[in-house]
Amino acid sequence: MADLETRELEYFVALAEELHFGHAAARLAIAQPALSKAVRRLESRLGAKLLERSSRHVALTPAGEALLHHGRHALNSIAVAAEKARRAGDQQPHLRLVIKPGGDADLLSGILAAYARRPDARQVDILFGGATDRADHVRDGRADVALLYAPFDDMTGLDHETLSVEGRVAILPPDHRLASRTELSLADLAQETLPRWKGVRWTGAPEGREGPTVTDAAEALQMIRLGRTIALLPRSLAQPMHPDLVYRPVTDAPNSELVLAWSHTDRRPLVAAFVAAAVEAAGDAPATA
Incomplete structure (x- = not known):
């Protein structure tokens, strides 16, 4: 069996998510017959039926469910690899910080000022994430560091430094x-x-x-x-x-912590310098009761 092509996998994932050939084709900006042909070719290559089709209905078969689950992960891994390679070759790398709007406990200005004073400082790009997806930005390479709240955010695969503690x-x-x-x-x-x-x-x-x-x-x-x-x-x-x-x-509620998090495998001086500046800026701030 020939290896799957990335484009074929992208086409299938779009169709599996939309469960509508017309909607998926519009999302992919291709003609609907081309999408149908690509899916039939993929089924032939795999030797498995991926979709149940009728004039009014499209549904995934068990094989289609499996390919959707693993295909999403595969496409994400390809995107992460490409992004990491691009950034590794950047001669003047920027540091990307993802935050929740308003989720910095008024520390961000001081952190950025402390970092800017360092001789090795680089441009900091601020990205805005949702309430629960900022850790994913770091895990998949979209961001280098994130401001997160413990114990609410999932810290799997991340190292972190606590910047403030509050009630x-x-x-x-x-x-x-x-x-x-x-x-x-x-x-x-x-x-x-x-x-x-x-x-x-x-x-x-x-x-x-x-x-x-x-x-x-x-x-x-x-x-x-x-x-x-x-x-x-x-x-x-x-x-x-x-x-x-x-x-x-609420006097006996467990405290929450604002933390700066980064991938536990990321040992770049770029990240270490920003973490040090953040800890310095937040070090004298009193804990919020």
Whole structure:
């Protein structure tokens, strides 16, 4: 059997995700007959039927499911290899930092200033990631370093330095039964409806009633204003405070940490210099209670 071609795999993955020849062809910017021909050729090469087709329906066979799963990983590995090779050959490398908008606990300006004072400083490109995908940016090579929150972000495959430690606050509607209290405990929140954070496995929050699924703090605040849930967030992520909501410290909630993370295999001086500057800039900052 001949080796698979990258383009064939790209065509199949697009079709498997869309399950519609017309939509997949438009996504790939090719003619629909060319896509159909490529998929038939791929099935012939593999000796396996990948799709069940009818005039109104496209579905994956077990072989198609397997190729989609592994094909995604293969295409991602190719993209990562190409990016790493390109950057390794860059004569004036930039450092790429991925952050969540507002997720720097007001430390980023100081970190960038400390790094700029170093004689080996390079340009820093700021990338913005979502609530739960910033670690993936580092793992797959899109970014060199990331500002993450522990224990919320997945640190698998990453090394990190803690830059700040802070307490957490409960965010409540003003008419909530706990809004009149000056501070709260985890026990107070045990029976409350709490959001489920997409992509986050553990938040240190008590087991309450399952609330709406949210992807970031902005979505959580909207649901709190609608009275659908309350939330428990690191203090810095609750800033700026919304005037229509109540914020109360939760005295026994596990602290959260803002960390600077990088791949555990990355030993480049470029990254080490930025990490050192970040630790220097954050070293004198007091922990947030």
